[in-house]
Amino acid sequence: MAYLLIVDDDADFANAVATVCRAMGHETQIVSTPGETLPRVAERQPDAVILDVMFPEDPAAGFQVARELRRQAPDLPILMLTAVNQQFPLGFSNRDIDPKWLPVTDFVEKPVDFGVLQTRIERLLAGTRGEAAP
Amino acid sequence: MNGTADPVAPPTRYRLAPGPEAPAEVPRAEAGSEAAWIEPVLRANAVWFCQLRWLVVAVLLAVAVAGLVPALPTALGLRIQPLWPALTAGVLAALNLAFVRRSRPAGGPGTRGSIRAVLWAQIVSDLVILTAVVYWVGPDWPAAPFMYLFHIILACLVFSPGQSLAVLGLAAGLYGLSLGAVSRGWLPASTLRLEGTGSAGLPHPGQAGAGLVPMLLVWGVIWYLVSRLAATLRRRELELAETNRRLAASSEERAQHMLQTTHQLKAPFAAIHAMTQVLLAGYAGELPPAAREVAGKMADRCLALSRQIQEMLQLANLRSRAQTAPPGRPLDLAGVVREVLGRLEPAARQRRIRFHATLEPAPVQAAPDHLTMLVDNLVVNAVTYSHEGGVVEVTCTPEPGPAGGARLTVRDHGIGIAPEKLPRIFDDYYRTEEAVAHNRASTGLGLAIVRQVARATGATIEVESAPGRGSTFTVIFPGTPPAAGSAPNLSAAQPQTHHGLPADR
Numbered sequence: 001m002a003y004l005l006i007v008d009d010d011a012d013f014a015n016a017v018a019t020v021c022r023a024m025g026h027e028t029q030i031v032s033t034p035g036e037t038l039p040r041v042a043e044r045q046p047d048a049v050i051l052d053v054m055f056p057e058d059p060a061a062g063f064q065v066a067r068e069l070r071r072q073a074p075d076l077p078i079l080m081l082t083a084v085n086q087q088f089p090l091g092f093s094n095r096d097i098d099p100k101w102l103p104v105t106d107f108v109e110k111p112v113d114f115g116v117l118q119t120r121i122e123r124l125l126a127g128t129r130g131e132a133a134p
Numbered sequence: 135m136n137g138t139a140d141p142v143a144p145p146t147r148y149r150l151a152p153g154p155e156a157p158a159e160v161p162r163a164e165a166g167s168e169a170a171w172i173e174p175v176l177r178a179n180a181v182w183f184c185q186l187r188w189l190v191v192a193v194l195l196a197v198a199v200a201g202l203v204p205a206l207p208t209a210l211g212l213r214i215q216p217l218w219p220a221l222t223a224g225v226l227a228a229l230n231l232a233f234v235r236r237s238r239p240a241g242g243p244g245t246r247g248s249i250r251a252v253l254w255a256q257i258v259s260d261l262v263i264l265t266a267v268v269y270w271v272g273p274d275w276p277a278a279p280f281m282y283l284f285h286i287i288l289a290c291l292v293f294s295p296g297q298s299l300a301v302l303g304l305a306a307g308l309y310g311l312s313l314g315a316v317s318r319g320w321l322p323a324s325t326l327r328l329e330g331t332g333s334a335g336l337p338h339p340g341q342a343g344a345g346l347v348p349m350l351l352v353w354g355v356i357w358y359l360v361s362r363l364a365a366t367l368r369r370r371e372l373e374l375a376e377t378n379r380r381l382a383a384s385s386e387e388r389a390q391h392m393l394q395t396t397h398q399l400k401a402p403f404a405a406i407h408a409m410t411q412v413l414l415a416g417y418a419g420e421l422p423p424a425a426r427e428v429a430g431k432m433a434d435r436c437l438a439l440s441r442q443i444q445e446m447l448q449l450a451n452l453r454s455r456a457q458t459a460p461p462g463r464p465l466d467l468a469g470v471v472r473e474v475l476g477r478l479e480p481a482a483r484q485r486r487i488r489f490h491a492t493l494e495p496a497p498v499q500a501a502p503d504h505l506t507m508l509v510d511n512l513v514v515n516a517v518t519y520s521h522e523g524g525v526v527e528v529t530c531t532p533e534p535g536p537a538g539g540a541r542l543t544v545r546d547h548g549i550g551i552a553p554e555k556l557p558r559i560f561d562d563y564y565r566t567e568e569a570v571a572h573n574r575a576s577t578g579l580g581l582a583i584v585r586q587v588a589r590a591t592g593a594t595i596e597v598e599s600a601p602g603r604g605s606t607f608t609v610i611f612p613g614t615p616p617a618a619g620s621a622p623n624l625s626a627a628q629p630q631t632h633h634g635l636p637a638d639r
Binding site: 010012013016017019020023054110111112113114 | 400401403404405407408409411412415417418436437440
């Protein structure tokens with residue numbers, strides 16, 4: 001059993017993801033603002049973070065959180081859930097969405113197929129790096 | 135396809151040439167300020183003057199050469215000393231070389247002041263040299279002083295009315311000085327005629343002044359007319375630039391608004407889709423079969439809507455000028471096609487559609503995401519509008535010739551498109567009735583995305599289609615500009631022909 005931290009401002013979506021993770025046998029914690037993330041990680045380090053990109057106050061807050069997480073816990077696996085990808089650089093710089101630079105272990109585009117999500121979480125916890133790996 | 139197949143009728147060909155990608159770049163000038171756009175105009179004028187000056191140098195050299203063959207001017211009753219025009223041409227050419235160097239765009243702040251200085255230097259030196267030429271030609275060529283008018287008119291076009299009046303004053307001063315110097319005997323009289331007027335024909339200083347007055351009047355009238363016209367033109371140009379800037383800003387704002395709106399729509403659908411999956415997976419308790427079916431339909435419609443929103447976002451992003459365009463780089467088109475075919479193959483297989491791919495390494499210059507979007511949409515279209523069990527042929531070849539480039543062909547044997555509908559298929563949301571009958575779920579945005587990417591990469595699209603017999607989309611990519619970078623590293627040298635599955639599957 002792993003402890004997963006879900007960072008998403010959409011409570012319905014976060015709860016649905018948490019339901020799936022719990023069904024996989026993992027413990028989950030939902031954080032709805034990017035600012036809460038680092039203190040929660042400092043309190044208790046999760047085995048992986050499932051992180052959204054866009055937050056109401058900052059459409060690219062997820063990238064910033066990912067960078068800070070990388071600094072604080074370089075080995076912490078991060079799975080980024082995003083309604084954007086390289087093809088929709090809404091307000092992001094090209095550097096933000098360059099998969100070679102992306103400071104996350106893997107990313108999945110929203111809407112998420114939960115079959116795909118389960119596979120990615122398993123892969124993440126097994127220590128295999130996904131598409132975002134350099 | 136609802137249309138009837140005609141085995142005899144030739145397929146219709148439609149060509150979509152690369153059009154303007156976006157409105158011309160509009161300088162972000164403050165309203166009423168001409169600072170931002172005047173500098174390139176001045177620089178262009180400075181360059182143009184340099185080009186004109188080479189013509190004058192050529193004419194002076196031709197006159198000098200004519201002077202070396204005395205028979206030629208003598209036949210015309212003239213006597214030309216070749217030294218004068220040759221010397222003048224040399225001085226003018228040397229000055230022009232310096233002006234050409236100074237007129238090049240240097241970039242950076244402060245260049246505007248220097249380009250004005252270059253223009254002033256050009257006009258003043260031209261007037262001095264012209265005065266020398268007019269003196270050398272002598273009073274036997276009454277049209278010579280009219281050459282000052284060229285400079286007065288050009289000054290009206292380039293400078294403010296006050297500054298062009300200063301140019302007129304300078305021209306008058308120099309011309310008057312040359313007349314006065316000759317009439318007072320400070321300079322020997324010069325003439326081109328064989329039987330020159332000599333000193334006997336020198337005009338009296340008073341006469342010289344009287345001759346200058348009507349000339350000044352003519353110059354003054356022309357200065358007034360041209361400077362007024364030029365001022366009106368400049369004002370109109372400023373108004374147009376401002377209107378253009380506002381239009382572009384408004385269009386940009388609309389595109390941004392659409393981006394935000396569609397993105398806002400995507401997030402709730404992601405949540406709805408997630409929750410229907412929770413229901414379907416039984417995480418919220420087992421559902422009775424009828425409820426499962428309803429939840430399944432909800433999930434399907436959510437996905438379809440998400441896809442539509444995704445395509446709207448793609449299109450809005452491609453059209454949004456404010457977005458930093460992803461940089462184009464040398465790519466192997468075959469690699470992109472192979473990746474797309476690999477990804478789409480499972481979906482094609484569900485409809486028993488096979489890919490037949492012939493992929494040769496072909497260099498193109500494009501943004502990787504955009505190129506993938508183009509290929510993806512063309513192949514998805516071919517699969518969507520094929521009949522079950524059909525074949526989609528994809529070929530990718532380099533263009534022959536030194537210019538390079540690449541050609542992508544996607545051919546299906548599906549429903550086809552009626553000739554009269556071909557010109558509209560690249561329009562947003564346009565779907566033929568036959569297409570809707572064949573597949574209700576398509577958005578009508580796929581080919582609009584293809585067109586947008588083709589425009590951005592300078593590619594041309596050709597479509598050949600016959601109702602009931604299928605369509606062939608050919609995209610011709612331009613060659614990689616030599617300065618754009620090195621050629622892509624193309625791994626496979628031999629063409630690869632695939633039946634059924636793409637190479638990497």
